[in-house]
Amino acid sequence: MAITDTVDEPAAVSGGTRPRAGQFLTWLGVAPFMIFALLFLILPTAQLMVGAFQDAQGHFTLNNIARLFTDDILSAYWISFKVSFVSAATGAVLGLILALAAIQGGLPAWVRPTLMTFSGVASNFAGVPLAFAFLATLGRIGLLTALLRQYLDFDLYGTGFSILSFTGLTLTYLYFQIPLMVLIIAPAIDGMKTEWREACESLGGSGWYFWWHVALPILFPSILGSALLLFANAFGAVATAYALTGSSLNIVPILLFAQIRGDVLHDQNLGYALALGMIVVTGLSNAGYIWLRARTERGRA
Amino acid sequence: MAFLDIKQINKRFGTQQVVCDMDIAIERGEFVTFLGPSGCGKTTVLRMIAGFEAPTAGAICVGGQDITAQSPQKRGIGIVFQNYALFPNLTVEQNIGFGLKVRKLPRREIAAKVAEVLRLVELNGKEGHYPHELSGGQRQRVALARALVVEPKILLLDEPLSALDARIRKNLREQIRDIQRRLQLTTVFVTHDQEEALTMSDRIYVMNQGKVEQHGTAEEIYTQPETEFVARFMGNYNLLKAEEAHQLLGLQIDGHMAIRPESIHVLSAGSHELGTFEGVIRRHQLLGGVIRYQVESRGVALWVDRLNRNVADLLPVGASVRLQISDDDMRVVR
Amino acid sequence: MTRTTSRIGAWIAMIVGSLYFLLPLAATFLFSLKMRRDALSFDAYKVVLTDPQFQATFGYSTLMAVLTIVSGIVLVAPTAFWIQLKLPRLRAVVEFITLLPLVIPAIVIVFGYLKMYNSSAWLPLTAHERSTDFLLVASYVTLSLPYLYRSIDTGLRAVDVRGLTEAAQSLGAGWGGILLKVILPNVKSAILSGAFLTFAVVIGEFTMASLLSRPAFGPYLQLIGANRAYEPAALAIIAFLVTWASMGLIQVFARNGRAKRKAA
Numbered sequence: 001m002a003i004t005d006t007v008d009e010p011a012a013v014s015g016g017t018r019p020r021a022g023q024f025l026t027w028l029g030v031a032p033f034m035i036f037a038l039l040f041l042i043l044p045t046a047q048l049m050v051g052a053f054q055d056a057q058g059h060f061t062l063n064n065i066a067r068l069f070t071d072d073i074l075s076a077y078w079i080s081f082k083v084s085f086v087s088a089a090t091g092a093v094l095g096l097i098l099a100l101a102a103i104q105g106g107l108p109a110w111v112r113p114t115l116m117t118f119s120g121v122a123s124n125f126a127g128v129p130l131a132f133a134f135l136a137t138l139g140r141i142g143l144l145t146a147l148l149r150q151y152l153d154f155d156l157y158g159t160g161f162s163i164l165s166f167t168g169l170t171l172t173y174l175y176f177q178i179p180l181m182v183l184i185i186a187p188a189i190d191g192m193k194t195e196w197r198e199a200c201e202s203l204g205g206s207g208w209y210f211w212w213h214v215a216l217p218i219l220f221p222s223i224l225g226s227a228l229l230l231f232a233n234a235f236g237a238v239a240t241a242y243a244l245t246g247s248s249l250n251i252v253p254i255l256l257f258a259q260i261r262g263d264v265l266h267d268q269n270l271g272y273a274l275a276l277g278m279i280v281v282t283g284l285s286n287a288g289y290i291w292l293r294a295r296t297e298r299g300r301a
Numbered sequence: 302m303a304f305l306d307i308k309q310i311n312k313r314f315g316t317q318q319v320v321c322d323m324d325i326a327i328e329r330g331e332f333v334t335f336l337g338p339s340g341c342g343k344t345t346v347l348r349m350i351a352g353f354e355a356p357t358a359g360a361i362c363v364g365g366q367d368i369t370a371q372s373p374q375k376r377g378i379g380i381v382f383q384n385y386a387l388f389p390n391l392t393v394e395q396n397i398g399f400g401l402k403v404r405k406l407p408r409r410e411i412a413a414k415v416a417e418v419l420r421l422v423e424l425n426g427k428e429g430h431y432p433h434e435l436s437g438g439q440r441q442r443v444a445l446a447r448a449l450v451v452e453p454k455i456l457l458l459d460e461p462l463s464a465l466d467a468r469i470r471k472n473l474r475e476q477i478r479d480i481q482r483r484l485q486l487t488t489v490f491v492t493h494d495q496e497e498a499l500t501m502s503d504r505i506y507v508m509n510q511g512k513v514e515q516h517g518t519a520e521e522i523y524t525q526p527e528t529e530f531v532a533r534f535m536g537n538y539n540l541l542k543a544e545e546a547h548q549l550l551g552l553q554i555d556g557h558m559a560i561r562p563e564s565i566h567v568l569s570a571g572s573h574e575l576g577t578f579e580g581v582i583r584r585h586q587l588l589g590g591v592i593r594y595q596v597e598s599r600g601v602a603l604w605v606d607r608l609n610r611n612v613a614d615l616l617p618v619g620a621s622v623r624l625q626i627s628d629d630d631m632r633v634v635r
Numbered sequence: 636m637t638r639t640t641s642r643i644g645a646w647i648a649m650i651v652g653s654l655y656f657l658l659p660l661a662a663t664f665l666f667s668l669k670m671r672r673d674a675l676s677f678d679a680y681k682v683v684l685t686d687p688q689f690q691a692t693f694g695y696s697t698l699m700a701v702l703t704i705v706s707g708i709v710l711v712a713p714t715a716f717w718i719q720l721k722l723p724r725l726r727a728v729v730e731f732i733t734l735l736p737l738v739i740p741a742i743v744i745v746f747g748y749l750k751m752y753n754s755s756a757w758l759p760l761t762a763h764e765r766s767t768d769f770l771l772v773a774s775y776v777t778l779s780l781p782y783l784y785r786s787i788d789t790g791l792r793a794v795d796v797r798g799l800t801e802a803a804q805s806l807g808a809g810w811g812g813i814l815l816k817v818i819l820p821n822v823k824s825a826i827l828s829g830a831f832l833t834f835a836v837v838i839g840e841f842t843m844a845s846l847l848s849r850p851a852f853g854p855y856l857q858l859i860g861a862n863r864a865y866e867p868a869a870l871a872i873i874a875f876l877v878t879w880a881s882m883g884l885i886q887v888f889a890r891n892g893r894a895k896r897k898a899a
Contacts, residue, residue, distance in 0.1 A: 026721045026722065027722075029717035030729070033729065036773075040773045040777050042735075044750065044751045048743065048746060048750060094652070100645075100648075101645035101652075105641060105642055105646070105649075106642045107646065107649065111649060117886055120832075121878050121879050122656060124882070125874070128853055128860060129839055129874035129875060131860065132870065133662075135860075136667070136867070137658065142662065143662035143663075143665055144658065144662055175655075178656075193384065198353050198382075198386070200388075200399070201353070202374075202376075202378060202379060203379075203400030204374045204451070205399070214388050214391075218390050232738065236743075238842045239840075239853065242857070243841070243856070256743075257846070260746055260749065268750075272750075279743060286734075286737065
């Protein structure tokens, strides 16, 4: 996912007042897009959300929502939350460090475009193939596992590690989370003026002083906002987890996947409630991202 | 020895020589301008004084002490940037107090000094505002206050007015000069605007392609350019090639002849004073208080300025006039 | 002094980072060569590439990707153009809609389709294979909205849409001519970037295809992964190369676009 910052320019005033027919034609120009969005994005989602508050006969009920609060489902949300949180927080920190190193580290000029292109690839290299790559690396017969055993006499799986576990999944998610962070945070780092550092230096402030009192406070909303986007990104991911762990790890997307497939519960309305829960979680974190981004942009203006 | 003494300074970026053997001497309390087109090396010299760039060769001394290898933090030199470079996360008060906080001054003392310098730049009442809530001119005054409050030995101004509107630019120009005089602050000002340089400076260094073309007081630079470049850069000059000078005035010279438009006297067509020559008005431009005529004489076009006294004074296109230039006003430049 | 230490730190960060990112790729590649017990070989690739299932699913997904790109561009480009030209006050709304697929997880969207278009619904799109294919393409267009809209919108902002349109109008061009002959050539590189990004996202997509039960490459990958040892590694490498190729092409077109704009 490549998300670059957009800054809204002042909207140009469209050509004066027109007769009603012209106005109608103007709106007709966006009709195809609006109809598409309605049919394939908004209505389906809205139906689910409504369905979450209905029983099988279509009557209003809060029963589905109440049934989310069972141990099994709550623990699924909890594990999902943990994986998303840890992979987002770690991804944000490591991605920030990598981006800083490439952009402000005084490295040769080729480093930055190389990192950016690679990040474009890696952030899109999610899903099933990524799971394969990590199985081949850190799986029970993975290459790194084998190498560690053979040359360092270190039994990775003896330590309780498993690629199918919480740690394994988080480690795998980082493979697309870190590059995603690099891509989102790069514009913010570019926005850091060299003169800020120089002004600080001329006033006697050290490098650390600058980082602590100027650079981090300026970057903080962007960092936090990006981390929220990373969180939503991990929370909704299905393919990687499913290909990696099958149904053995109890996280919400997989639970929902199984639910839709009809493997386990086969209770549509509960499924709708599960979906609603996911939208609420990812929606909240995205709202946080948008709010923080708007705040940063206002500060720059 | 001068207060700020720059000796044989050089700067190379890769294979590109940006600053070449410059010597600059600035006395305590002087307001000195580095004037030149973009890429002439003026900003690089400024950044070397501040310590952001290390010279490839040469030395920088302040008050007799060699600071060439000193870090920017230890130099005690203040700088104001073209784009203000205010810290966007800090209020006006915090921005100005930044350098004092670095020096770990007691809070009360910081507050007192900040209040004082805010009064100096006439921004009292704006303490709690954030930079993005201020206008360009206000931001630049905050930046100035931030540099001033730590009482720097030298103040560096890197094109501080370029990003501002013409009207604000003029006001701020006077305000800066005023504060500088009051504080007796040694100041280096970088600009590409000759009018700015002339109105503000005690002395000017005109720079071109990494070298000092000429230095002197504003009056000297304006009235006595030594090179063709300076004459051109200060604007308005009539620059005659050797053959044109010969054609017009019958003089044999090396290089160019520079004549200021306002130093050419216009006499009525009937006048037969010595050393005059005839010309025809080709066109005129109204510059406000001055009317600038283009006069053609012996195949050479000259710009001639006359005060705009009243409408009846206007010389019509096609009119014949006689021109007179005194010897002192004809400068041969390299 | 501080500059050098920070540079050393930067190098360390880059090297550790490269290790983390390259190690799994190297391991996967090596693993994919180990199908023959005694020697390294490309046997796994041979098996995979000659598998008719692979060819069928990869072909199917490629077709779906192409259809997605074409319909996505036809849908998004005129909209973005129209918004900039005539309805700037709708910009925020449209932008918000295009960002929704980042908020609503793919699995939720497809779940919604299954509810809304099931065989007993008013529009039973899932009842027939061809109409399900249509639904899959629609879902992919939805998924790619954020990328496609952003890159086209950015491209349009970089050229003076209003000026170009008005100039063309004053020269007597119709709307079709303006879009195809004036606007499109100017944002070609932006559109192509969006297209390749879409391709990279769609080609190995699993959730939508799997839940709509379409014979696509993503579900095939998953199936092989569950049942084989070395072939998945080979497939992962192939998928990585496809992604890399898409990104590489984006770079090429982005650079061309920039060079052209500079020359203009």
